[in-house]
Amino acid sequence: MSVSTGARGLAGANHEQAHPEPARYEDAVLGFRNHWYPAMFSSDIRETEIKTLKLLGEDILLKRVDGHVYAVRDECLHRGFQFSAKPECFTKNTITCWFHGFTYSFKDGSLVGIPSDPESKLIGKLKLHSYPVEEHKGMLFVFVGDLNPPPPLADDLQPGFLDEDRYIVPFHQEEVASNWRIAADSASEFNHTFIHKEDDLIHYWRQPLPFAETPRSDNPYEGFTLHEGPGPKGFTDSFTDVIPVFEFKIECDDEVEVVRSAYNPMTEQGSLSVQAIDATLTLPCGLRIGPWGANPGDPASADYVQYEWYVPVDETHHRYIIAWAKKVSSEVEALKVEHDVRTRWSYIAYDGFNASDVRANEGSQRAYSEDGYEFGEKENLSRIDAYVLTWRRLAAKHNRGLQVRYGGKK
Amino acid sequence: MSVSTGARGLAGANHEQAHPEPARYEDAVLGFRNHWYPAMFSSDIRETEIKTLKLLGEDILLKRVDGHVYAVRDECLHRGFQFSAKPECFTKNTITCWFHGFTYSFKDGSLVGIPSDPESKLIGKLKLHSYPVEEHKGMLFVFVGDLNPPPPLADDLQPGFLDEDRYIVPFHQEEVASNWRIAADSASEFNHTFIHKEDDLIHYWRQPLPFAETPRSDNPYEGFTLHEGPGPKGFTDSFTDVIPVFEFKIECDDEVEVVRSAYNPMTEQGSLSVQAIDATLTLPCGLRIGPWGANPGDPASADYVQYEWYVPVDETHHRYIIAWAKKVSSEVEALKVEHDVRTRWSYIAYDGFNASDVRANEGSQRAYSEDGYEFGEKENLSRIDAYVLTWRRLAAKHNRGLQVRYGGKK
């Protein structure tokens, strides 16, 4: 494995590691380094356009050139001026620092010229950190790390995403005020579904959705499958292997109340069977969950799958990205999926369901920011939190290294 | 003394101490633990209503149930979700965490149910920190600490407040941008009255008010009484035992100027006698001062007493609470007091007098936040600041422990 991206130029420390040490989950406040992350949607950056983005605490400058998007660190190696404060591109493939004219190739970050010193030995040697970028299914993926070449994108994606017959409609991006791990932890376990018990999506669907689950036996790990072989790492939770909980009986001071999820199939409220839903959480931070029904009240139409990501932005924010996917066999079918998701499901799915996840994740950040709820500290996990612990253990075992602040400062 | 409030649940450290070590005044940036503090007014929280409040850096959730107000920490023991981000109460006496459904008794904080694990051994054992609450005279008092049972409220209140024939009208609550000790220090000494020398209240009253005092002898402690026996701890300063200062002569570079307080009885400006006013400052942070005149220009009507508190909120804010009190012997008299204070005195007392205290306290915070004016450091105390030193010494001697941040973080 050879060095070529030249992180921080010649003068900086070399980040490249052939076999980076996996980071502890507790330490990964800025995420795991050396992974692919979804950055934005293809439609967010047009030909010739320049955009900026913060990923894992790093400021990145992107430009689309002849269809391909390139990405470099948004900071000149000379004196640190941020290119995006006034970007100058005199040729298609270059970014020139507005301050002193240091000019870099957008493609690989190499320094191609200095106005005051055209013969400088730094030219051709100094390299701005450049980020590998791949674009698939209407989404841009950026590799944040030092491995060269980077591992395959497919190893960092949820299963099926890249399948040829899978049509993807990415429709939501939002900066959420919580650390990415709060969201990933929540995605790893089913019991947070308590927050969805009255969500509009459930009503609209007329579809039973339990708000908790209990293991069928003493083994809380029953019903989930680890993925530790080649390809993406993570685990799948099959909801059919656990006992769905639709009712919660509260007794306190001689008062008794029963909390029910909308469309409980055990009562006359609902009359539909519970669908078989799987959730697969994979490193670094992506979930696939489904299938969902396309038609309200019709479980046979359950052929949508939801993909989502909790991309680390900084210590207290992540970017929440959602896409829906469906297998299609023709352009016409694809167009129908595009239409249905963009004009109907995107609103119902987010406003009527995932907005609750955002609220839950943001409502937990204070405990981590101020009150020392570090992972494993202060928490009081219950039996079913075995899922969270499994996710943390898998993540800690299979990640490709710790992300640290570029300058060691915030 | 037994443990029952179970601070931080089973998993947390046990705060309970039979004989908590008194804290140094310099360290008490968040106040003194194990004391009663006024939290809000009775009228602020109606039957069934939920409110939140920060006291001494702790986030507290309050609810009124069958007339009584209960208070628990506003943070689930499971994963730290703050209940108040979306409170759910399915029965009168419970608070259910919206995230995963962990349900606690509002009365004592005990965990009464988990949807996904109804047989969990944590149920009935895990306890959310619950705060003892008492309600008197239209005000709510919360005990922030670990002593169980807590000491009597009366031990943490200024004298007379709970007397049966004392009618109390609480009328002002405000978050002030200064540490609570700046306000308490100021309340401990008379000389800050310099700020009131032209305040509207003085003009309205036509009542002499000195802007400083000097001891009658070489003993600066003359004229004040310590309260170190049973009951509330603190001291009383009797203004009749000192020499009131109504004039301050400034000489500099051959210029001479005399600064005068409004209604100086030594000049023709004022023609009224100085009233006998006492100020009693008690732990943890309460002042009683008075009596004040009810009728402008009529010292014989001096039968109002002002109570006020400087309740620690966080490192740089305190809650300033004001109430007026008067002895009454009938409902009719009480109604007249209520009317007069709410429709007249509350405005004159705050806008025309205590607003100056707020300005003085906020104007001193910068020195403490940025410039290292720690207590005893950098200050240049004068002879009459013996009062401040006495307050600090008494506070350091009689408090019931140091308040520290729950998670050790801000």
Add this chain to the structure above:
Amino acid sequence: MSVSTGARGLAGANHEQAHPEPARYEDAVLGFRNHWYPAMFSSDIRETEIKTLKLLGEDILLKRVDGHVYAVRDECLHRGFQFSAKPECFTKNTITCWFHGFTYSFKDGSLVGIPSDPESKLIGKLKLHSYPVEEHKGMLFVFVGDLNPPPPLADDLQPGFLDEDRYIVPFHQEEVASNWRIAADSASEFNHTFIHKEDDLIHYWRQPLPFAETPRSDNPYEGFTLHEGPGPKGFTDSFTDVIPVFEFKIECDDEVEVVRSAYNPMTEQGSLSVQAIDATLTLPCGLRIGPWGANPGDPASADYVQYEWYVPVDETHHRYIIAWAKKVSSEVEALKVEHDVRTRWSYIAYDGFNASDVRANEGSQRAYSEDGYEFGEKENLSRIDAYVLTWRRLAAKHNRGLQVRYGGKK
């Protein structure tokens, strides 16, 4: 050398040092102590007026008395109240703390009275830090330090500023969101002129201005003169001794583009000779650059000189002050200069030129605040940055000490 300003009063530490140790440039985040700094313009403070200002992290209170401006620390020595929160001056030369009435001489900071303790031994002994102030050419200069007497102002000023026949028009003051050293570094080298390549001033002037320079020989230090003898310390860069760069050829991926400065004399675009311009940078933070042409397109009219300063405010801000100067021999000439600069050049010079410097300096702050671009760390300096290194070395050698936060806190 005797103590007289009595920094921090009797109770504080004594800052006074006969031979203060020069500070490292890397450490001088708040600037160099024991130097004169421009504070504001004469017209900013009228007779009897009180103003506040933050210099090098210190909060300063200024007042004009009988024409002369006096300056003291804006913080009472008693309990730290900031005078400016409610200033009271009962005599011409005094400032009285609104909180407890401690009264100080504005002229030398000495405590002249305490209302509650008129016989206090502190009176006449305690001294508020007072800042020497000088006023010349419509500008106020404040000495931030402990040397008494302070060194001559002329030692901290760019050459010629105080000359009798030099008429000065100070016209711009702005708080810029970057550390002062980013601005001073930039002022030390010519190559940042790349930012001005299309600025309106160049177009208006019809005057060639290169956007970089290269040394005439292998010696990058050729063409500049050190000033290390008596008087102000710094260096002069004579642009006539280097090769001006008007064109920058970019080659990348078989594309070639040439970037040109406006009015390149090597092309038909411009037809005028390059003027001889000198830039002199002196400690602590002042630049003189010029001469500039007064009449567009007429190099013979090059008789204006620009003075500017990058005065440290706090860790991430400096005050950018600009003045133009011209030699005059009569009142009539002076009036014409005043008119021309105020009604024309001030707009063109700032909006059409120096606003770019502000943008460049602010665009570099993030690298220093967040990414560890400490001076000498992470930077990749080129050959021509020899000027920057020279400035840093001179500054580190000749400064009179490190400025530290008054309370050691931010």
